[in-house]
Each structure stands twice: as C-alpha cells, then as structure tokens.
Amino acid sequence: MTASAAETRERLIQAGIRLFGEHGYRATSTRMLAEAAEANIGSIAYHFANKHGLYLAAAGHIADQLRERLAPGDAPDAPTDRDAALDLLREVVRRMVRTFAADDDCRQWLLLVMREQIHPGEAFEILQGRAFGVVQTRLATLIGRLTDRAPDDRRVVLETHTLVGQIVFFLIAREPLLRRLGLEALDATTLAEIEAVLDGHLDLYAPPPC
Template sequence: MTHSQSTRQRLIDAAIDLFGEQGFKGTTTRELAEAANANIGSIAYYFGNKHGLYLASTHYIADALRQRLGLPSDNTTSTEVPTDAHHARQILQKRLKQMVRIVTEDQECRRWMLLIVREQVQPSEAFDILYDRAFGYIQQGISALIARITGLPQKSHHVIVETHTLVGQVLFLLVGREVLLRRLGLTHFNDDALANIDAIITGHINQLGAANT
C-alpha cells in the first residue's frame, strides 16, 4: 500500500467510526483528520469535502460486503439460479451461513454497524449507495433463490418479505449481539452457538415452500 493509499484508507476508517458515533453534522473535518493522523487538507485532496468522504465511506462498506460474500464488483453479473428447488435451498443455506460468520466474527463489520443503522433511520444519498451497491443486490439474489424454492414470482410481496425476514434474522445477530451473548452467558460466539444459529436458520429455510408441497 502506497502512502497515498494509506492516507486515503485511514480517512475512510476514521469516517466510518466518527460518522457512525456522531453523525454527519456532529463530525468536523478537523476531528476526521486528527483521527486519521492526516493533514486536514487531505480530505479535500482525496474526497473534495466532508460530504465526499462520507459517501466514500459508504462505498467502502458496500464494496467490502460484496467482497466478503464473493459477489461480483458490479451489478451486471449474477449467480445463475438453479432450476430445481432442492439445489436452490442448498445454495441459500450456504449463503446465509456465510452471512452469519461475517456478522458474528468479522471485527471490521461490527465497526460499520452504527453508520449503517443511522442510514436506516435517516436515509440520505449514502443510503442509495448502500442499497444499490450492497443490500438491494444481496437481497435480490436471495429473493431469486426463495422464488425458486416457493414457486412464487421473485417480485411478489411474499418473496420480498420472506427475504427481508431471513436476512433480518442474520443482521440482528450483529445489531443485538451483546444481548444474545449475555443471555447465552458467552463473551463471543463459540462453535456450539454458531451451530445452533445455523440449525435454526436452516429450519426456517426448510419451511420455505412447505405450504406448496
């Protein structure tokens, strides 16, 4: 990594932390520069202004999520959906298990949470980036699998809500992490806890399309 890349990345890392903790309006360029150990002028140099840095930080989160899930870097290519429901169910189980590992074990992912939650509560231009680059794309892929399993149209409200519910179960492991760990009497998600989570989510997946069989 070059010095230029290092400075740019430090600013993005600082932005994710400070914007998540304090919000866009509550964070100053001086605070961002100090947290990144960078010259205050580097924000204008790399991003134009504070708003540009804010958008770049959400771009980084979206692209990092795609990378962790093994998704293509753009929306023009998608994984082919299998023609049979059984294979689609297997792929869906694998995809959600992968997501569980990301939200429970990935330390960087935990750092993104506050900024993502802020954009959910008060969507801005940055939410469009998160949705178009990551969340919407990920959910469309899962909806395609659920549609194959249930035999329902991918754009039907039922499939969309099923998708949101399944993904929401996984994401709440991140949002509600400390509550669940305290109730389990754990300090981190161990192998037994992860096995239980996988089994429960698999059970929910196995219920998909049950009424149609």
C-alpha cells in the same frame, strides 16, 4: 496513487466510518477526521473534495466490503433443481451469519449503517444499490424459485426481508445474546448452532417428499 497516499486515504475512510457512526455527519468535523486518521486536513480535500465526499466514500467502502462478503462475483441464475436452489440458499445464509455475527469489521460499520437506515440519504442509496439490494435480489431469486413465485412477488419480498432481519439481529442484538448465553464472544460452537437454527427455518422451503 502512491502507497503513502493510498494509506492516507484508507485511514481517512476508516476514521470516517468510526466518527460518522459515533457522532453523526454534522457533529463530525474535518479536524476530528484528520486527527483520527493522523493526516492533515488538506488530505480530505485532496482525496475526497470535502467532508461530504469522505462520507460517501465511507459508505461506498462499507457497501463494497459487504457485497464482497455476502454476494461475491456475479449472481448465478437460480438452479432449476429445487434441492440445488435450497443448498445455495443455505450457503448464502451461512455466509451472512458469519459476517453479521462474527465479523469484527461489520460491527464497526453498524452505527453508520443504522444512521442511514433511520434517515436515508445519498449514502443510503450507495449502500442499497451496491450491497443491500444485491443481496436481497439474490435471496429473493432463490426463495422465488423454491416457492414458484417471481423474485419481485410481494410475498417473496416479505419473506426475504424477514430472513435478512433474523440474521442481522445477531449483529444488532449481539450483546443481549452473549449475556443470555453467558459468553464473552460468539465461539465456533455457538455459530454452528445459529446456523443450525436458521437451517431449520429454511426447511420451510424444502421440496415435498416424493
């Protein structure tokens, strides 16, 4: 693929993320997508076969970017040492906070992701298989080690989902938080405070004192 073609493909994906998120799949036309990407309509067929292909490519882009930010590389086995496992869990949670609370790209992805959460389809399976499920498994493996349970134990699954929900809420309900704090944006001090709050929650998994 030439540099020009690659740039066109990227613009179409970015336009798809924005327009599919704002208007939904059915209300977004190929003309709207082409105009937003400053490309001709034929380029959609060339790169993605059709609008549906572009929609799936947009979901795949989000999934791959989330996985790169939240779970880079192959997931290591959970350390047998509980202190080391807790340290790794804290590291993963801090990475998630920085992504969901402060990453501008993540805010652009939110609407499309939320639509797929409400009405799961083929794109949701891409998001789940390539991002959500990977992160959930990594967290569950660590929480399972810290609680002496299997990663797929129902309690571990629920605790993992609850932890993820706490963090994602800083993205979904970002504006109410900013209003309450009297801020225009989440600064470094506030992000550190958020991390400290979540660190306090993770103390639940701290090994008991000898």
